[in-house]
Amino acid sequence: MQTRKLGREGLEVSALGLGTMMMPNDEESVRTIQGALDLGVTMFDTADIYGEFLQQRFGINEKLVGRALKGRREEAVIATKFGITHSQGPKGDPAYIKKSVDASLFHLGIDYIDLYYQHRPDPNTPIEETVGTLADLVKEGKIRYIGLSEASPDLIRRAHSVHPISAVETEYSLWSREVEDEILPLLKELGIGFVPYSPLGRGFLTGQIKKFDDLPEDDYRRYYPRFQGENFVKNLEVVTLLETMASQKGCTAAQLGLAWLLVQGDHIVPIPGTKRLDRVQENLGALQVSLSENDLAEIERISPKGIAMGSRFPG
Template structure:
């Protein structure tokens, strides 16, 4: 597995990482046994970059990853996130990026993950009530104390990125980026390249849409996030299915799967890009990691320009969680 550098502070990760959220929430019923086996298989295949967050579960995903990495911590690069309040029953509340809260969350994450340091600590969402300079300063202090190694932002916009980076170096931005979500190319990606900040695309397979086995929203169980995703509904679903036809065509020509082509497209966007496709199954993991063997030429890349995706990328009720 190729190793890529993210940012200028020394962070290195496998070219493809593993998004762990779906092991604990949003996508069907959790299966801890298979999830742990998937994490172990990832390590065996050279995938070393694991993405989690206190919000996933909440809390249970960090604990699951910590259990899976017991005895193999030195092989892994762990990225987790802070940024929310939770009550005693684990019900998610308001955004909270106050420095004292960041310090408290970090201690809890270290405990659940069973480690003495976090490789990457992201602000999960921009908290407009706390200046980003205070957030960057708090994470910087944790880095200086040895509890965190690298500072990351998630779903931040250009101005926020610049202000944070001016206070303490940002190594990586995590945001949605894929063949069907390319909004960051206009303003955000140029800022990352200017400042030398790495990019970690989440939902690189369009929440499963680009794997060719997507179903209409109503066909997913109540526990699956996609049941409420506008892009899986009605006319949006039809339009997006038609747009993804070129992915399937190129995959068939190359003897690959649509997921592998979609990931290969992202890998070709730059050596500072490390996608984190999520799965809780070994079979799917192995399929995804084989994308590193797919070579796309200029004609392929041009054919994969799918145009604008039909429908907003989040339900209206979620949009407040994604302001930049």
Template sequence: MKHRILGKGLEVSALGIGCMPMAGVGKDMYGETDDRESIATIHRAIELGVTFFDTAEVYGPHRNEELLGEAIKGRPDGLVIATKFGFKFDESGFRGTDSSPENVRRACEGCLTRLGIDTIDLFYQHRVDPDVPIEETVGAVAQLIQEGKVRHIGLSEAGPETIRKAAAVHPITALQSEYSLWEREIEEEILPLCRELAIGFVPYSPLGRGFLTGQIASREDLPEGDYRLGDPRYSEENFAKNMEMVEVVKTIAEAHGVSPAQIALAWLLAQGEDIVPIPGTKRRATMEDSMAAANIALGADDLAKLDAAAAMGSTAGTRYREPMMKMVRL
């Protein structure tokens, strides 16, 4: 597995693992899960040289971190574990954002315990909290760095102004935001800003929530209750239009003798050495397929065809429904 460098010299495998589908998010999000297979998937990823694993306090909540903690117990040194804070929840469920210094510390202590580690390698603010100045939040994480409980600070789905304010308080190692062939808006302002400030970029949903894998031919392929049935880009009015880019991905994949998922990930990797995608997975087979993308070199003609098929703004539909759209780019 090749390696890449995020901000502040943080070295990680060129592709990481998004652990979200493995536990705690519910069968209607990513289908049924099997803890044994999820743990076996993490172990196999480590055997393949993957060092970068991404989770979050809110996945479950807590269950996802606990599973990852169980899987990495006794594993070799050199793993980079990323998790996230910034929400509040109780027995009744999700209660909104909270990036107050008090909640940052509470979350950190809990994450360390559940993951079974002494230091969080990369601690992301999961979503910007409009009620707490970013300077206060970053300052709180910087204090945890001084205490040895956190190594690096990350942001997720932050807007340009927030990124600049955060970086003025403490160097930011990575920004995690959605980025893929069907979601390219970050190329306009946010990705250039990250490069100006030497912030690495970690794309989540690099396969368009499964759309870019070529394994979903129609809405009927999704099980009843699947949350993607309510995803604007999977809707009846947008599905066929968005499938046009998938056909181009499939054609290029066939020419290379690889999967469409590998082509979609290889395209992302070709966008810069500071980009480290984290495809979500819960099975060894899909994980192994995705990780093989690190060895694919797309030619200029391939990249031109993909750029033409997936030009910025050409995807039909917003990437989230309205409530979640209000939480990004703040």
């Protein structure tokens, strides 16, 4: 397995991680996580709100990850997050962080968290105060490395001045390239790793979704603008072109999309999410896909920045 470093503090992980957000807490998910570990994946991404968020039950997904990795803790890098609440908005005050980290450690069934992200910035708490508290948790041994998610360039720079930030997690894929303007150059400057979530456009870029009705009735993506109406039709045209190119290269559209991300920088570690082990195996095939300058130019022609129709989130 190829490995990459996130930040300058010593965190090293597999070049591709596994996002667990959409995994149900069942035996198939356990087998998928364990199978991914067997295949060499070391980075597993969860959060305290993942799982049954609508039922306002924190820790469901963390319990799944902890159960799957029990007995193999030292083989895995576990990343989790705090800071999204049901009714109070983003939180990052010291009292909330201390309560959250203890809850996550309990749900995961572990003694320390490898990478602990602030899930969303708290507009009511200075980032310096938040990161200062996280730095104290590093000293206490409850967490090893600090991360931020969906943070602005200004917040990243201010946070990094308090304690080294090892990773920033934000959406990035062939149809969500906003981070290329300011975030990626800043992370390279500061020596911070980058972890793209939804690296396959919430599944759209895999080519597996051909029509809106392919989405189950309870699928959250039905509410996302990029999956609706004329946006869906236009976005599918791009995916079809990517599928054709992938076929010519002897790979899948998913592998092509991940391979493109991997060549954007050696500090980038995508975390495609899936509950199926065969998809994990397919995604890992991206590590064997070589992209020439001509390939990259063709991808840029097919899917230039801003090509996706519709906003990233509902509302």
